[in-house]
Amino acid sequence: MNSRIQTTVKKTDALRIKSLGKSYADLDALEPLDLTVAHGESIALVGHNGSGKSTLLRLLAGLLEASSGTARIMGHPIGTVGARAALSFIPDDPVLYDDLSVREHVEYISRLHGGPGCDAVAEALIEQLGLGHRADDLPTRFSRGLRQRTSVLVAFSRSFDVLLVDEPFVGLDAAGKATVLELFKSANERGAAVVVATHEEQYVARVSRCVALRDGVLVHDGPATPDDVVRLVS
Amino acid sequence: MRDTDSTAALVELRNARKRVRTANIDWVDAMYRAYILTIVGVVAVIVASGYVGDSEVSAQGLVDFREYAPAAIGLLGAVAMAIGLRSGARGGPLALEAADVRHVLLAPIDRGRALRGAAFRQIRHASLGALAVGAIGGQLAARRLPGNPIAWTLCGAAVTLLAALAAVGAGYVAAGRRWSGRLVNLVALAIVAWSTADLAAATATSPLDLLGRLALWPLHVDLLAIVGIVVTLLVPLAGIRFVEGLSIEAAERRSALIGRLAFAATLQDLRTVLVLRRQLAQEHARRKPWALFVPGARRWPVWGRGCRGVLRWPAVRWVRVLVLGACAGAATAGIAEGTTPLVVAAGLAMYIAGLDSIEPLAQEVDHPSRTDGFPVVRGAVHVRHLAVSGVVMTISSLVGLGVAVALRPQISTLGVGAVTVVTATIGSVAGAAISTIAGPPDQISSWAIGAPEIAGMHTIVRLLWPPALCTIGFVPVIVATRLAADHRPTVNSTTATSALLVLMLEVGMIAWVYAREPVLANIRASFDSFGKAA
Numbered sequence: 001m002n003s004r005i006q007t008t009v010k011k012t013d014a015l016r017i018k019s020l021g022k023s024y025a026d027l028d029a030l031e032p033l034d035l036t037v038a039h040g041e042s043i044a045l046v047g048h049n050g051s052g053k054s055t056l057l058r059l060l061a062g063l064l065e066a067s068s069g070t071a072r073i074m075g076h077p078i079g080t081v082g083a084r085a086a087l088s089f090i091p092d093d094p095v096l097y098d099d100l101s102v103r104e105h106v107e108y109i110s111r112l113h114g115g116p117g118c119d120a121v122a123e124a125l126i127e128q129l130g131l132g133h134r135a136d137d138l139p140t141r142f143s144r145g146l147r148q149r150t151s152v153l154v155a156f157s158r159s160f161d162v163l164l165v166d167e168p169f170v171g172l173d174a175a176g177k178a179t180v181l182e183l184f185k186s187a188n189e190r191g192a193a194v195v196v197a198t199h200e201e202q203y204v205a206r207v208s209r210c211v212a213l214r215d216g217v218l219v220h221d222g223p224a225t226p227d228d229v230v231r232l233v234s
Numbered sequence: 235m236r237d238t239d240s241t242a243a244l245v246e247l248r249n250a251r252k253r254v255r256t257a258n259i260d261w262v263d264a265m266y267r268a269y270i271l272t273i274v275g276v277v278a279v280i281v282a283s284g285y286v287g288d289s290e291v292s293a294q295g296l297v298d299f300r301e302y303a304p305a306a307i308g309l310l311g312a313v314a315m316a317i318g319l320r321s322g323a324r325g326g327p328l329a330l331e332a333a334d335v336r337h338v339l340l341a342p343i344d345r346g347r348a349l350r351g352a353a354f355r356q357i358r359h360a361s362l363g364a365l366a367v368g369a370i371g372g373q374l375a376a377r378r379l380p381g382n383p384i385a386w387t388l389c390g391a392a393v394t395l396l397a398a399l400a401a402v403g404a405g406y407v408a409a410g411r412r413w414s415g416r417l418v419n420l421v422a423l424a425i426v427a428w429s430t431a432d433l434a435a436a437t438a439t440s441p442l443d444l445l446g447r448l449a450l451w452p453l454h455v456d457l458l459a460i461v462g463i464v465v466t467l468l469v470p471l472a473g474i475r476f477v478e479g480l481s482i483e484a485a486e487r488r489s490a491l492i493g494r495l496a497f498a499a500t501l502q503d504l505r506t507v508l509v510l511r512r513q514l515a516q517e518h519a520r521r522k523p524w525a526l527f528v529p530g531a532r533r534w535p536v537w538g539r540g541c542r543g544v545l546r547w548p549a550v551r552w553v554r555v556l557v558l559g560a561c562a563g564a565a566t567a568g569i570a571e572g573t574t575p576l577v578v579a580a581g582l583a584m585y586i587a588g589l590d591s592i593e594p595l596a597q598e599v600d601h602p603s604r605t606d607g608f609p610v611v612r613g614a615v616h617v618r619h620l621a622v623s624g625v626v627m628t629i630s631s632l633v634g635l636g637v638a639v640a641l642r643p644q645i646s647t648l649g650v651g652a653v654t655v656v657t658a659t660i661g662s663v664a665g666a667a668i669s670t671i672a673g674p675p676d677q678i679s680s681w682a683i684g685a686p687e688i689a690g691m692h693t694i695v696r697l698l699w700p701p702a703l704c705t706i707g708f709v710p711v712i713v714a715t716r717l718a719a720d721h722r723p724t725v726n727s728t729t730a731t732s733a734l735l736v737l738m739l740e741v742g743m744i745a746w747v748y749a750r751e752p753v754l755a756n757i758r759a760s761f762d763s764f765g766k767a768a
Contacts, residue, residue, distance in 0.1 A: 061340065081342045095337075097337075108247045111243030113342060114240055154337070
């Protein structure tokens with residue numbers, strides 16, 4: 001089982017967003033919004049296509065530059081070294097090196113984050129994600145599902161306090177979904193805040209808080225049942 | 235966690251990847267490529283030398299050269315720097331691997347250290363290319379100018395090296411300091427305007443023009459060149475210092491596009507290269523068109539669709555098409571003055587402008603399933619799209635005519651220019667159209683999998699014929715120049731006949747746009763029936 005998640009004593013919120021917005025010329029992709037996420041909290045981020053879910057996650061990951069507002073990850077402004085150390089992001093499109101095997105990915109990413117590399121814990125994680133028999137293979141030869149599993153593996157092979165995930169279940173089979181859900185749960189239990197953009201019923205049913213966006217505007221922040229989610233995204 | 239550990243991991247892993255890449259190189263293939271490149275380079279130098287000639291320049295020519303060359307060289311450097319700056323405004327010129335942006339730049343390590351390695355690699359590649367170009371330029375200069383050939387070669391190489399460093403460094407500064415497009419345009423314009431003013435006044439005061447004085451050291455050692463060297467060296471140093479400020483958003487967008495661009499270029503897919511280059515330059519269609527009313531749109535829907543597309547062009551595309559027309563006009567004036575090789579420059583300028591103007595047709599070719607649903611022959615739709623392209627290229631050509639007349643204010647320029655506007659316009663439209671409808675080369679066609687010599691020739695013809703057709707549009711100027719050299723009227727029956735022949739060829743190519751599909755289908759059917767019979 002993974003034990004990379006940092007479990008330090010936390011005094012600040014895991015994630016604090018103030019008036020964070022993003023616009024492209026005359027198009028507002030995300031209206032300024034406020035949001036606070038506590039340690040160990042699990043959130044489902046929902047919304048129809050183009051509602052701004054990916055934009056919000058990519059802003060927090062430091063891949064996009066905000067047009068307005070600020071956000072802090074574990075008290076560090078987004079994009080800074082502290083925030084990058086605390087945050088792990090699983091994008092909707094797995095971005096992997098063409099010339100590194102699964103195991104080499106883990107070795108590289110873990111060490112970039114000051115970790116031990118591909119040690120026994122990482123090997124266990126590889127097995128848990130069902131990648132043991134392909135660990136020395138190149139992800140370029142993988143199916144979409146296996147690439148997605150590798151992307152999840154890479155994100156969990158380093159320490160983090162906040163996990164941001166964009167549509168993690170795309171391309172995964174039932175076993176893969178179950179494993180990923182298990183990993184999110186263990187991350188929560190160890191104190192990490194987990195924000196997942198998904199409409200997956202199994203995940204939505206488990207979380208206590210749902211954040212919904214519509215046309216870049218925050219329209220709901222609180223508990224929601226799967227039926228509520230259907231209503232919010234329709 | 236210590237930053238040094240992460241950086242050590244980064245260096246270690248990068249070295250490991252480099253070792254794997256080196257181990258995977260097919261050395262026989264690499265040597266074959268180097269061999270081909272050397273042959274092409276030598277042939278290019280010999281051809282260029284032929285155009286430059288071997289005789290020493292006259293005394294007056296030497297005086298003119300001393301007077302104008304530093305500013306002219308400086309202007310070329312200024313244009314390179316402007317290009318570097320504009321690339322910097324969009325996160326360039328650094329092109330990072332997509333996975334590096336996601337995993338390395340988002341890791342808690344010093345971005346300066348992570349980016350400088352890539353920056354040094356890029357500078358190394360740019361330097362090698364610049365050294366080669368400068369050395370060749372120096373060699374060519376040595377054939378006509380007094381002075382030691384080795385000195386010319388070394389000075390030429392040094393100048394282009396420094397200019398390239400300044401161009402790349404300026405890009406890093408603009409990217410790292412997050413300069414806006416407006417600021418970059420202002421700075422680029424100021425740099426180019428300074429060098430242009432120097433050239434017009436036959437002086438050399440801008441730092442790049444002072445660098446240009448270094449190129450003339452084989453004639454006369456001018457210590458002011460040292461100022462140019464120092465200033466241009468400061469730019470890449472500043473670039474390396476500031477590159478860590480690169481926008482991750484821009485780097486990610488760029489990394490995704492550069493990978494696809496390189497792949498499209500490998501497949502010689504010109505259309506995809508153009509589309510991706512526009513995306514890289516963030517050249518998007520306007521949400522609001524320049525004008526709402528399109529005359530004849532109801533009666534001629536293809537014309538109306540084309541006009542609407544063109545009316546949504548961003549300003550930068552209009553400027554590019556007009557500037558290319560102006561360049562073609564300037565080159566035409568040069569042809570009339572006796573520098574015939576400039577016809578290639580004129581043809582290429584019109585070809586590039588033509589590829590922009592052909593956008594409505596290209597959009598149709600990109601999605602052939604749409605035209606399948608039209609109750610009209612596809613070729614007819616394609617040809618109707620050329621009308622809008624023709625209007626755009628006529629405007630571009632007229633700008634060129636204006637420039638040619640301004641540079642060579644003679645009545646004969648106007649006469650020959652008017653004829654050439656017609657042939658060059660239709661030539662550029664036809665050239666761009668046949669290039670676009672041909673699409674990327676079919677990698678599994680009988681041509682591609684045939685004998686390498688035949689496949690190679692086919693590829694060359696495919697690539698060169700469209701720009702050659704654009705170049706042929708300038709034949710009337712060459713004919714008129716020859717007539718002028720024989721002291722005969724430049725606009726006479728010979729010029730008219732040449733223009734008519736060129737027009738016939740161009741119209742034939744437009745007919746090919748119309749008939750290409752059924753003709754190719756018939757040829758394929760004939761081959762199939764021949765194969766079955768055999």
